[in-house]
Amino acid sequence: MTDEYPVGSLLEFARSLLGSRIVSGDVAVRLTEVEAYAGPLDPASHAYNRTPRSEIMFGPPMRLYVYFSYGIHWCANIVWGEEGTACAVLMRAGQVVSGLDEAxxxxxxxxxxxxxxxxxxxxTKALGIGGTDNGADLSDAEGIHLELRTDPxxxxxxxxxxxxxxxxxxxWRFWIAGDRSVSAYKRSPRAPAPSD
DNA sequence: TCGCTGATCATCT
DNA sequence: GATGATCAGCGAA
Known part of the structure; x- marks a missing residue:
């Protein structure tokens, strides 16, 4: 690879998602916390290795990558970047701004x-996202879609x-300063001790 | 408020 | 056969 991997613009995209809304049916969530995953050059990304599961991330952008975690949970990423770069941004937290009853x-x-x-x-649970939504096209206004922030x-x-x-x-985790819905930081028990 | 633990299974080695 | 981008519930301080 001679081209520089687009890490800078991936992180920029991740930041632009904060304050944007993800809409699924009646429920809309304003994103307050996201994490960026930089495909094959990021050991923490599922796309570090190209496997059947991560294949969706190597495809076109603005698709949903949904995976099943710890045997009980679904988590959702937004695929981003040119086809083949396998960049994605994990949606970690948000505020429900409509469809409160449904959520x-x-x-x-x-x-x-x-x-x-x-x-x-x-x-994902509040939005009703599950495995059947893997690969969903986020530009389809009928289904799950993204409304990018227009305000400052x-x-x-x-x-x-x-x-x-x-x-x-x-x-590579970004959140809105002071927001109450942001997760508490928890280091993986398997991560090596932070270098100091 | 903090820290530990069990639940439970798709995916990869 | 092991692992994990998690959560909720519990007890201790």
Whole structure:
């Protein structure tokens, strides 16, 4: 590869998602926390190796990559970048801004509003996203789609990604400063000790 | 508020 | 056969 891998614009795209809305049926979520995964050059990415599961990320951008995690949870990424770069951004948390009743029905009545879509698995659950949505085209306004933010950028903070055991110190997680729905940082128990 | 643990299975080696 | 981009519930402080 002689071309420089588009890490800079991937991170820029990730930041532009903060404050944007992901819409699924009646439910809309304003994203407050995301993580970038840089395909084959990122050991923490599922696309580090090209396998049947990660194949969707090597395809065209603006598709949904949904995977099943820890035997119980679904998590959703937005595929981005030119075909073959296998970049993706994991949606980690957000605030439910419409379809509150529907989201609460999926998550449980006792869940406080701030936590309805707090955490990647909670976010997919609130939106009703599952395995059948893998590969969905986000530019299709009829289905799950993205409404990019048009108002000024919020104040954004960057830090290390949550729960990854490889490349654990790369600051590719972004969140809106001070937002209550953002996950608490938790280092993977398998990650090597941070270098100091 | 913090830290540990069990649940549970698709995917990869 | 092991692993993991998680969550909720529990007990301790």
């Amino acid at each position: 609460r029905r999926r998550r449980g009545a006792a869940v406080p509003e701030k936590r309805l879509a707090s955490g990647p698995a909670n976010l 950028a919020p104040i954004i903070v960057a830090g290390p990604r949550v729960g990854v055991s490889k490349a654990a110190d790369v600051p």
